[in-house]
Amino acid sequence: MHDLLFQPLEIGAMTLPNRVVMPALTRLRAVPEGIPQPIAADYYAQRASAGLIVTEATAITADGHGYPQMPGIHTRAQVAGWRRVTDAVHAAGGRIALQIVHHGRWSHSSYNADGRLPIAPSAVAPPGEIYSPTFTKLPYETPRALKSWEIPLIVTDFADAALRAVDAGFDAVEIHGANGFLLDQFLQDGSNHRVDEYGGPIENRARFLLNVVEQVGDDIGPERVGVRLSPHGNLGGLTDSDPVALFSYVITRLSALRIAxxxxxxxxxxxxxxxxDASVDSADNAALFRRLxxxxxxxxxxxxxxxGVQVIERERADAVAFGRAFIANPDLPDRLRRNLPLNVFDRTTAYGGGAHGYTDYPALDAMEI
Ligand SMILES: Cc1cc2nc3c(=O)[nH]c(=O)nc-3n(C[C@H](O)[C@H](O)[C@H](O)COP(=O)(O)O)c2cc1C
Incomplete structure (x- = not known):
């Protein structure tokens, strides 16, 4: 009945057996020291029937963290922790990409051992509060604006993280340019007030992201690189004066880079x-940007x-990611294919904690049906 979701798809170096993707889902259970634990290997392996799994957002450097208990990919122990995950997913027949992120201003000095302020394109604080490393709420600080010469160093940090991801056994990396984190903070002009070659006109604001994508592509091959963007998103207090022009430019340039x-x-x-809650009357990014x-x-x-079938039928996307449904349904593709009922996502167990709400959502073969 949902045949279109179950056609194979070539994505870069991978062949996905279906088009049901598990997107990045932060779960905040990597303790101590940002190391994915053996239970993370169970959690991802349970979901190996996805066409592609993208991991939770993972910090490229120590100062790239901004949530308590989020994983990193900047120490040997973290690489070894991720190796357990990729081995388990591959043994279960799956494919897995690592989502790599720098949180930028969506962080706090308490995440830095030496108490340094978070970094950002400009010294503009996001609105609201942030979780500290111990899950208490703190007001955001005004971040430190990066100097121009520091930006190429962070490009290299992304590339090094991608190389470590390959060492850890990942099939690909997904560069997190979405949802209000550092690369998105550079793209959007509400948070980027720079006057150097990384600020002002769209071509300048896009420079950092495009340099990261190029460098990572040079180092691990563009066929192993995905990019995530959230045009018209306002997470992290981001705004842009002309999102259609901005993302049309970025997406056109990404297309030329032949990423996966x-x-x-x-x-x-x-x-x-x-x-x-879902917003109503919002822009339709798939319709706006697909052709670019x-x-x-x-x-x-x-x-x-x-x-999901409709968006593929209308040729506005090739594959569909299901976030909350994949948290609650380890066997989501099978349930969608057979049109069977879904477990309901429990938001209270989304972040932090242990096995409950993580590895104990039942698959149908474990239930009476
Ligand atoms: C608990 C939770 C954690 C998330 N963490 C991330 C993340 O780490 N990186 C990311 O790009 N998106 C993240 N997202 C967004 C999802 O990838 C997805 O885009 C969103 O949930 C919309 O899909 P859905 O309506 O199918 O849930 C998260 C969403 C949820 C519910």
Whole structure:
């Protein structure tokens, strides 16, 4: 019935057996020291029937963290922890990409051992509060604006993280340019007030992201690189004066770099990590931007099996990511294919904690049906 979701798809160096993607989902259970634990290997292996798994956002450097208990890919112990995960997913027949991120201003000095302020394009604090490393809430600080000469160093940090991801056994990396983190902070002019070659006109604001994508592509091969963007998203207090012009430019340039895939989040579900309400009357990114990108495109944000089939049918995406549904249903592809009922996502166990709400959502073969 949902045949279109179950056709194979070539994405860069991978062949996905289906088009049901597990997108990045932060779960905040990597303790101590940002190391994925053996239970993370169980969690991801349970979901290996996804066409592609993208991991939770993972920090490229020690100062790139901004959530308590989020994983990193900057120490040997973290690489070894991720190796357990990739081995388990591959043994279960799956494919897995590592989502790499720098949190930028979406962080706090308490995440830095020496108490340094978080970094950002400009000294503009996000609105609201942030979780400290011990899950208490703190007001955001005004970040430190990066000097021009520091930016190429962070490009190299992304490339080094990608090389470590390959060492850890990942099939690909997904560069996190979405949801209000450092690369998105540079793209959007509400947070980027720079006057150097990384600020001002769109071409300048896009420079950092495009340099990262190029450098990572040079180091691990563009066919192993995906990019995630969230046009019209406002997470982390981001705003832009002309998102259609900005993201049209970025996506056109990404298309020319021949990366493995582009992954766009629909703004109706841009706050899915913190709330379950869907915005109404929001822009349709798949419709707006599909034609600008020649390679495979993944779309995410509030999809059901029916709307997922429709978006592929209309050729506005090649694969569909299901976030909250994949947390709650380890065997989601099978349930969608057979049109069977879904377990309901429990938001209270999304972040932090242990096995409950992580590895104990039942698959159907473990239930009476
Ligand atoms: C608990 C939770 C954690 C998330 N963590 C991330 C993340 O680490 N990186 C990311 O790009 N998106 C993250 N997202 C967004 C999802 O990848 C997805 O885009 C969003 O949930 C919309 O899809 P859905 O409506 O199918 O849930 C998160 C969403 C949820 C619910």
């Amino acid at each position: 895939y582009l992954h766009l989040i629909e703004p109706r579900a841009s706050s899915a990590g913190i709330a379950d 990108f020649e390679g495979p495109m993944i779309t995410a944000g509030g999809y059901s099996a029916e709307t």
